[in-house]
Amino acid sequence: MTDVVVVGGGIGGLAAAVCCARRGLAVRVLEQARAYGEVGAGIQLAPNATRVLHRLGLLDRLRDVGVRPRRLVLSDAVTGAELTHLPLDDLTARYGGPYVVLHRSDLLDALLDAARAAGVALETDARVESVVDTGAGVSARTADGREFAGGVLLAADGLHSRVRPLLCADEPVASGYVAYRGAVPLDAVAHRSDLADVVVFVGPGRHFVQYPLRAGELYNQVAVFRSPAFARGEPDWGGPDELDAAFAGSCDHVLGAVAAVRRDLRWPMADREPVDTWVGGRVALLGDAAHPMLQYLAQGACQAIEDADAVAAALAEEPPDAALRAYQARRAPRAAFVQTTARRWGELWHLDGPAAAARDAALRARAPDDHTWVAPLYG
Ligand SMILES: Cc1cc2nc3c(=O)[nH]c(=O)nc-3n(C[C@H](O)[C@H](O)[C@H](O)COP(=O)(O)OP(=O)(O)OC[C@H]3O[C@@H](n4cnc5c(N)ncnc54)[C@H](O)[C@@H]3O)c2cc1C
Known part of the structure; x- marks a missing residue:
């Protein structure tokens, strides 16, 4: 039985x-x-x-x-500048397990x-x-x-x-955001972040994630953005044209990296x-x-x-x-x-204007070893 x-x-x-x-x-x-x-x-x-x-x-x-990875990094998608980071090398001592990124x-x-x-x-x-x-x-x-x-x-x-x-x-509750993602050979991405880091570039209505996989053979990229077509109530939303438009105005690193993201698979985000x-x-x-x-x-x-x-x-x-x-x-x-x-x-990642500036100031002022945000998740 x-x-x-x-x-x-x-x-x-x-x-x-x-x-x-x-x-x-x-x-x-x-x-x-x-x-x-x-x-x-x-x-x-x-x-x-x-x-x-x-x-x-x-x-x-x-x-x-x-x-x-050595660090979790939050950077500005528009300027490319680092806003804050969390060192990951002491997580086993703090929480009883390491941070690991891998192929699904x-x-x-x-x-x-x-x-x-x-x-x-x-x-x-x-x-x-x-x-x-x-x-x-x-x-x-x-x-x-x-x-x-x-x-x-x-x-x-x-x-x-x-x-x-x-x-x-x-x-399910549709968020109006869509993700494009995939792992590709490391060499296929010219605009890579430091291979020791998981990096999230945050910007108005969008963010972009990069990290290495499989002992550094592969590189994972995720591009996420708010769809204007969804907001207009159109049934067909989140296409590659919207992907490119959403990331226009990003720094050269993010623009170059988004160009290397696969266009054939997308995930409308819902919870x-x-x-x-x-x-x-x-x-x-x-x-x-x-x-x-x-x-x-x-x-x-x-x-x-x-x-x-x-x-x-x-x-x-x-x-x-x-x-x-x-x-x-x-x-x-x-x-x-x-x-x-x-x-x-x-919501915090995708802010624009003065609210985004206030967020960035708070992130820059944060001490890297401040675990206030992550302790409730990892502990
Ligand atoms: C872009 C993106 C990035 C993410 N990144 C992370 C991350 O970095 N870390 C993290 O922890 N989470 C992440 N997640 C979330 C994570 O992917 C999911 O929470 C997780 O995969 C859920 O696993 P699950 O087994 O509950 O469901 P699913 O992965 O959806 O698996 C459900 C399974 O059930 C099967 N199934 C469905 N219906 C039936 C049926 N009627 N009969 C039999 N079988 C059925 C399906 O075929 C499937 O195999 C991410 C999600 C997205 C979209």
Whole structure:
């Protein structure tokens, strides 16, 4: 008998599967895609996630295929000047885990290998269409008519979760911002920042992120901007023409780097209002299905990994219904804090005029080792 059915085999679902299996639970993951995989872009993992990955024994592998940056830097997209930075080399001492940036597929592969080694059953082509909570267990039915029963169901099926409507009636909130991103060979980007840094260039209605991946072989770039077409209510928004227009007026470094960003893949950015109804009976939400957030704090996957650790610990200690309630009580307030802080952080990055000047003055006055902003996230 399966103890835990996980819907969705992204970072959140696989992390949950590994954490639960390591605690002796029988786990089955149902993934709708033909194969497990991630997009060709980078991901930043902060100490709140690397602590968990360290306990799972995965951190050494991730450090080998990733990069440990020296600093997080905020710079001005218009002038190119540095506004402030956070040294990253003492994070293990402060928070129990390092800051690591890596290719998303390297993280997913490490989780997949760990899941296989822990005996997790990994289904593909398993698109869950309905879920029934029988009181004593759960049953998930896939599009091709298969039924998978288990003791509890963890829905890690992302922003547009199929399971979430069972627990709360809401819709994603479009931010009107769109991201273009991708990892390319290092040499393909002439306008690189210092390879020891993760750099965010902030400007009016836009920002641009750069950092190296895969021990410095690849370079990750993310260009994010507010779409005027979205604000006008047009159905087709965020195209490459708007990308170029949004970054016009940036410094030469950012202009040159944006020119090297892939134009064929874009992500309209959306989140949801925080809720505290992640759990009903034997069903619980996890990761973006529970708390989708704007990516400005680089915390969405980190929070999913925290969820995975928390739900597995609860399931190992208490009967299923009580365990899921304990998981929700422990995680929902913290995830809500990160969701709302991410929105505010984006507003701060994208300021214009006198408000932007006041922000820049405050950032310049900040001591690099001031951890006021990050301690609540990383601690
Ligand atoms: C531009 C950008 C940059 C980001 N940068 C960072 C960062 O640096 N650090 C960070 O921590 N986070 C970052 N995030 C957020 C992070 O990517 C997400 O929070 C994280 O990937 C969520 O993982 P998940 O497993 O919960 O959901 P998803 O990644 O959405 O995975 C859901 C899985 O469920 C499957 N699925 C969906 N429906 C069904 C169904 N009905 N049946 C079966 N399977 C189904 C999907 O195929 C998918 O595999 C970023 C996000 C964006 C957009």
